[in-house]
Amino acid sequence: MTYYLLPITSQRFTVYEITSFNRQTEYAKAMLIIPAIDLKEGKCVRLERGEMSTATIYSEDPAATAQRWEAEGAQLLHVVDLDGAFAKEPKNREAVTAIVQAVDVPVQLGGGVRTVETLSGYLDLGVERVVIGTAAHSNPELLMQACERFPGKVVLGIDSRKGKVAVEGWSKTTEMAAGELAASFEDLALAAIVYTDISRDGMQTGPNIEATRQLARSVSIPVIASGGVGNLEHIRALLPLERDGVVGVIAGRALYAGSVNLSEAIALAKGKAE
Numbered sequence: 001m002t003y004y005l006l007p008i009t010s011q012r013f014t015v016y017e018i019t020s021f022n023r024q025t026e027y028a029k030a031m032l033i034i035p036a037i038d039l040k041e042g043k044c045v046r047l048e049r050g051e052m053s054t055a056t057i058y059s060e061d062p063a064a065t066a067q068r069w070e071a072e073g074a075q076l077l078h079v080v081d082l083d084g085a086f087a088k089e090p091k092n093r094e095a096v097t098a099i100v101q102a103v104d105v106p107v108q109l110g111g112g113v114r115t116v117e118t119l120s121g122y123l124d125l126g127v128e129r130v131v132i133g134t135a136a137h138s139n140p141e142l143l144m145q146a147c148e149r150f151p152g153k154v155v156l157g158i159d160s161r162k163g164k165v166a167v168e169g170w171s172k173t174t175e176m177a178a179g180e181l182a183a184s185f186e187d188l189a190l191a192a193i194v195y196t197d198i199s200r201d202g203m204q205t206g207p208n209i210e211a212t213r214q215l216a217r218s219v220s221i222p223v224i225a226s227g228g229v230g231n232l233e234h235i236r237a238l239l240p241l242e243r244d245g246v247v248g249v250i251a252g253r254a255l256y257a258g259s260v261n262l263s264e265a266i267a268l269a270k271g272k273a274e
Contacts, residue, residue, distance in 0.1 A: 030270040032248030035069040035255055037062055038080045039092040046253040058256040062095045063102035070103045072262040077107050078250045084112020100126040110157050116146050129191050133157030134167040151189030161198045182219045196226040204230025204254050216245040226250040235265050
């Protein structure tokens with residue numbers, strides 16, 4: 001049986017074929033540049049290091065923001081229900097619905113997913129795949145059940161603070177190493193791992209290249225880097241990690257602040273691959 005990491009309708013990317021749930025047999029032609037849409041009280045915001053008190057509102061119309069990124073070439077959107085992450089249940093369903101209905105590109109969603117029923121509801125809504133983070137640490141059985149029921153539709157979210165897994169909207173830091181959590185789910189039918197370095201998130205100081213490389217090399221699951229992108233050179237620095245299994249990078253504040261142009265970033269990734 002075959003499961004797909006990337007949308008099979010994509011013209012620019014080779015489909016990832018995952019055999020026996022944990023082996024990549026094809027590699028993307030270009031690293032994905034994935035715009036982030038973080039939702040707080042129905043608005044599109046960005047945080048610094050995950051602290052809600054630092055929220056900057058960039059748009060009161062998340063659906064229009066999604067359409068903007070689609071128009072600029074995005075082939076996957078990363079949406080986070082920030083309120084849901086803290087409340088442990090969905091809080092921005094209306095905004096998520098509007099985003100899904102407004103664009104044709106796949107939507108990847110995380111934040112507040114604590115049950116298989118919640119995950120199933122989002123998939124029924126039209127979300128392409130769902131990120132499970134906190135629950136993967138506190139309730140590993142949930143992630144296992146989700147992957148068994150929806151193979152290729154589940155993404156493991158690993159948020160790291162000084163190498164340790166952070167949970168509950170990044171408000172708590174555990175004693176578990178990020179690599180240990182990733183390795184414990186090696187055999188599941190995961191679509192990918194989103195690896196976020198919290199200290200870099202929203203700061204535009206550059207991604208944690210070495211930590212991302214180490215995590216990607218430690219597992220056969222495709223990895224998406226997150227946190228720290230501030231300019232095109234930061235993206236250029238990530239491109240060599242493709243050979244280690246890093247298949248995409250999430251960009252947030254840099255896109256909204258204008259220090260990174262999405263079309264140029266996509267062209268850079270495509271040019272590197274060609």
